[in-house]
Amino acid sequence: MIYLILAALCSASMAVALRLSEGYSSNKYAILTGNYVTCTFIAYILLPEKRILPSLTNLFRAGAEAGAESAMMTAVLAGIINGVFFLGMLLLLQYSIKKNGAVLSSAFAKLGIMLPVAASVLFLNERPTLLQTAGMLLVAAAILVINLEKGKGGASSKMLLLVLFLFSGMGDGMAKVFERIGERRFDALFLFYTFLTALVLSLIPMMRERFSVNRKMSAADFISGIFVGIPNYFSTSLLLAAVTRLPAYLVYPCFSVGTILIVSFVSVLLLKDKMTRRQVYGCGLILAALVLLNL
Numbered sequence: 001m002i003y004l005i006l007a008a009l010c011s012a013s014m015a016v017a018l019r020l021s022e023g024y025s026s027n028k029y030a031i032l033t034g035n036y037v038t039c040t041f042i043a044y045i046l047l048p049e050k051r052i053l054p055s056l057t058n059l060f061r062a063g064a065e066a067g068a069e070s071a072m073m074t075a076v077l078a079g080i081i082n083g084v085f086f087l088g089m090l091l092l093l094q095y096s097i098k099k100n101g102a103v104l105s106s107a108f109a110k111l112g113i114m115l116p117v118a119a120s121v122l123f124l125n126e127r128p129t130l131l132q133t134a135g136m137l138l139v140a141a142a143i144l145v146i147n148l149e150k151g152k153g154g155a156s157s158k159m160l161l162l163v164l165f166l167f168s169g170m171g172d173g174m175a176k177v178f179e180r181i182g183e184r185r186f187d188a189l190f191l192f193y194t195f196l197t198a199l200v201l202s203l204i205p206m207m208r209e210r211f212s213v214n215r216k217m218s219a220a221d222f223i224s225g226i227f228v229g230i231p232n233y234f235s236t237s238l239l240l241a242a243v244t245r246l247p248a249y250l251v252y253p254c255f256s257v258g259t260i261l262i263v264s265f266v267s268v269l270l271l272k273d274k275m276t277r278r279q280v281y282g283c284g285l286i287l288a289a290l291v292l293l294n295l
């Protein structure tokens with residue numbers, strides 16, 4: 001449970017760092033790139049062995065060496081796929097906000113956590129109790145209460161919202177997938193390729209921004225990216241550690257709403273933001289959901 005709590009704290013720290021960076025930098029792609037540079041650097045530093053590519057020669061041999069190289073290749077490929085989901089979800093969210101507005105887009109992105117939860121129940125034989133099931137339903141209700149406001153416009157691209165939901169859910173679920181198919185000794189390698197892939201792909205929108213509007217990466221952009229990247233890495237790493245020890249139906253809902261709850265408290269107490277009545281009700285539902293999920 002300690003890994004799950006720390007993961008939520010790091011995720012909330014990343015959200016607060018992004019909020020604070022708004023006062024120093026407006027180049028979101030540069031911040032994104034700085035964030036992934038930081039994550040990739042930390043991931044490499046924390047690699048137990050600095051070998052990042054499997055030996056193709058040993059891969060096709062029989063015995064223990066082939067098994068180790070095969071497990072290493074699994075970590076590499078899973079990390080690359082996870083990196084595509086990582087950045088793809090962010091870019092889809094940004095595009096969906098333009099088409100459908102921030103309210104619907106944020107709600108569908110957050111509801112993506114229900115996809116790995118459902119998959120773990122249906123295919124991995126994880127069985128929540130009746131009270132825990134009620135807690136998961138409260139999680140979905142809390143997300144909708146906080147993100148969907150009365151009177152807001154409808155979606156202009158429902159298919160885009162569905163794709164965003166799927167990308168978000170599959171990105172969240174990759175940690176559980178790797179927990180099942182990978183070996184724990186290659187967790188750090190999985191994270192390294194996750195962030196390296198996201199970094200390489202993030203250079204595309206950053207360079208497009210650079211040449212289309214002549215916006216360069218400043219020192220403030222990169223420093224902001226560093227402060228976002230440090231909690232981002234540890235949030236992802238701790239979430240992976242949590243799903244190796246706890247069932248998905250507990251980890252993902254608690255991680256998601258726990259992050260929302262922490263960010264809400266920090267925003268009110270330290271950043272002096274004001275909460276709407278719906279946000280207060282949503283936080284109440286979150287507290288009830290967390291109690292039910294942990295019974």
